[in-house]
Amino acid sequence: MATRAQRTDALSKERIVDAAIEILDTEGEKGLTFRTLAARLATGAGAIYWHVANKDELLAAATDGVVTRVVADVARGENPRDGIRILALGVFDAIDAHPWVGTQLSREPWGAALLQIFEGLGGRLQELGVPRAQQFNSASALLNYVLGAAAQNAANARLVLPGATDRSDFLGGIAARWTELDAARYPFLRQAAAELPEHDDREQFLAGIDLILSGCLTES
Amino acid sequence: MATRAQRTDALSKERIVDAAIEILDTEGEKGLTFRTLAARLATGAGAIYWHVANKDELLAAATDGVVTRVVADVARGENPRDGIRILALGVFDAIDAHPWVGTQLSREPWGAALLQIFEGLGGRLQELGVPRAQQFNSASALLNYVLGAAAQNAANARLVLPGATDRSDFLGGIAARWTELDAARYPFLRQAAAELPEHDDREQFLAGIDLILSGCLTES
DNA sequence: GAGAGTCTGGAACGTTGTTCCAGTAACAGT
DNA sequence: ACTGTTACTGGAACAACGTTCCAGACTCTC
Numbered sequence: 001m002a003t004r005a006q007r008t009d010a011l012s013k014e015r016i017v018d019a020a021i022e023i024l025d026t027e028g029e030k031g032l033t034f035r036t037l038a039a040r041l042a043t044g045a046g047a048i049y050w051h052v053a054n055k056d057e058l059l060a061a062a063t064d065g066v067v068t069r070v071v072a073d074v075a076r077g078e079n080p081r082d083g084i085r086i087l088a089l090g091v092f093d094a095i096d097a098h099p100w101v102g103t104q105l106s107r108e109p110w111g112a113a114l115l116q117i118f119e120g121l122g123g124r125l126q127e128l129g130v131p132r133a134q135q136f137n138s139a140s141a142l143l144n145y146v147l148g149a150a151a152q153n154a155a156n157a158r159l160v161l162p163g164a165t166d167r168s169d170f171l172g173g174i175a176a177r178w179t180e181l182d183a184a185r186y187p188f189l190r191q192a193a194a195e196l197p198e199h200d201d202r203e204q205f206l207a208g209i210d211l212i213l214s215g216c217l218t219e220s
Numbered sequence: 221m222a223t224r225a226q227r228t229d230a231l232s233k234e235r236i237v238d239a240a241i242e243i244l245d246t247e248g249e250k251g252l253t254f255r256t257l258a259a260r261l262a263t264g265a266g267a268i269y270w271h272v273a274n275k276d277e278l279l280a281a282a283t284d285g286v287v288t289r290v291v292a293d294v295a296r297g298e299n300p301r302d303g304i305r306i307l308a309l310g311v312f313d314a315i316d317a318h319p320w321v322g323t324q325l326s327r328e329p330w331g332a333a334l335l336q337i338f339e340g341l342g343g344r345l346q347e348l349g350v351p352r353a354q355q356f357n358s359a360s361a362l363l364n365y366v367l368g369a370a371a372q373n374a375a376n377a378r379l380v381l382p383g384a385t386d387r388s389d390f391l392g393g394i395a396a397r398w399t400e401l402d403a404a405r406y407p408f409l410r411q412a413a414a415e416l417p418e419h420d421d422r423e424q425f426l427a428g429i430d431l432i433l434s435g436c437l438t439e440s
Numbered sequence: 441g442a443g444a445g446t447c448t449g450g451a452a453c454g455t456t457g458t459t460c461c462a463g464t465a466a467c468a469g470t
Numbered sequence: 471a472c473t474g475t476t477a478c479t480g481g482a483a484c485a486a487c488g489t490t491c492c493a494g495a496c497t498c499t500c
Contacts, residue, residue, distance in 0.1 A: 010478085011479080013416035033457080034456080034457065035457095038480085041478065043479065044460080044481045045459095045481075046458095046478095046479070047479045047480060049457095050478060050479075050480095054457075055457065077247035099500070103326075106371040106375065107323075107375055108375065109372060109375040110379075110394055110397075115406070115409060118412075119406050119408050119409050123408040126408060134427075135408070136412050136415045137424055137428065138431065139412070140428060141428035141431050142367065143368070144365050144428060145365045145368055145432075147372060148326075148364035148366065148367035148368025148370075148371070149364040149368070151326040151367065151371060152329060152367060155326065155327055155328065155329040156329045159329055159330075177330075178335075185339070188338075188343040188346060188355070188359070189335060189338065192338075192342060192355070192356050196356075199356065201447080201498095202457080204357055204360055207354075208357065208360060208361035208440070211357070211432060211436060212431060212432075212435055214435045215431035215432055215433070215434045215436075215438070218255040223489080228448085231447080253486080253487065254487080262447060264449030264451090265449080265450075265489080265490095266447095266448070266449060266450070266489095266492085267448045269489075271447095274488075274489075275488065275489090295457090
């Protein structure tokens with residue numbers, strides 16, 4: 001049974017997941033259906049179900065595929081602080097390139113993809129000298145922050161399409177709405193509106209990482 | 221047109237949203253369909269569409285409803301640090317009670333619910349004396365952390381149902397899987413597995429808030 | 441009463457995830 | 471070369487969903 005021959009045009013979970021990733025990237029989350037997938041693979045829906053239990057498993061596998069590549073790409077041997085920044089930014093960029101990964105990471109609580117990121121963050125916090133009693137909490141804080149920023153960014157990416165021509169138009173439009181808010185109830189937002197259009201998501205994300213890291217190291 | 225009389229059994233957006241929240245809380249996200257909603261309101265799907273544009277708007281309205289209540293409940297006049305903790309914990313608890321809110325907050329990037337939370341956090345950071353240049357970044361970091369933790373918690377809540385009888389069983393099962401991981405690739409997770417079963421989600425969440433706050437205040 | 445607006449309920453449409461199953465390809469044993 | 475078994479395929483069929491459509495019912499104004 002192990003050494004069974006394959007047809008030359010054999011379908012496989014790997015080919016299916018790769019095709020799914022391609023569709024997700026080009027057509028978005030709504031573009032991936034078992035029918036479009038079957039069409040791209042020139043087969044029927046039933047054949048796909050032989051290799052994949054259901055759509056959730058397919059999405060989880062696609063997510064794991066992307067995340068595994070990111071985590072593996074982060075060089076070991078960096079000093080731990082830079083390692084954390086590179087890893088976090090890698091996840092951030094991956095989700096920028098594949099917004100559906102952000103959605104998926106928030107849906108799949110203890111999946112393989114998440115564990116890899118958690119390990120990468122936690123291991124480097126150890127190296128940084130965070131006291132053992134606080135390693136778990138600190139790593140969780142970092143992970144939650146990364147996931148929150150990621151999901152938010154993914155949702156944004158999904159939203160840029162309609163209306164605005166480019167990113168600064170888009171943010172300008174949101175800032176304009178903020179300045180129209182009730183001054184008594186939303187003083188902070190009205191002030192922040194000024195900074196919104198020219199802020200850089202990546203820089204802001206990294207600033208948050210540094211903030212949390214400095215918190216990890218100052219708390220005794 | 222403004223002073224049009226209402227039938228006594230009149231449908232309204234408010235009644236629809238309230239019924240939707242009830243279904244979401246009792247039956248979960250999958251339980252809310254326009255058919256179940258119409259059945260509970262003893263009407264047809266078309267009647268609902270007269271008051272609500274589509275399901276997205278319905279979910280957004282339900283989310284805003286819950287979040288508005290939470291934000292309003294947080295007493296002003298607290299010292300700002302406690303205010304942030306209470307607000308964040310309020311959002312956390314609300315999502316624990318209504319897991320679907322967590323999912324929704326991550327999907328709706330600049331919705332009214334999010335703005336209220338952002339304002340609450342940012343305003344109190346100002347009072348805390350965070351330098352103006354860092355208020356935007358700090359508030360974003362807090363918000364992203366809250367959202368990440370919230371979404372993760374919501375996903376967990378959705379997952380407890382099958383299998384395990386109670387929470388510590390559930391976490392114990394996950395910890396057991398962590399200890400079976402490859403020791404060379406996952407040293408941190410294997411260590412964290414020991415702490416997982418008895419950790420308290422709320423406490424860990426608050427520890428993360430304190431971590432970020434201390435980071436906000438030490439970064440010059 | 442007549443007419444106009446507002447609102448209702450349910451039938452109907454197109455699409456989705458999933459199941460089912462008759463059929464085919466490649467092997468192993470004889 | 472035949473046969474049976476297993477591994478796999480493709481497409482028809484099903485139930486459920488979000489959404490649209492529209493004939494009617496209600497309630498006001500004239």
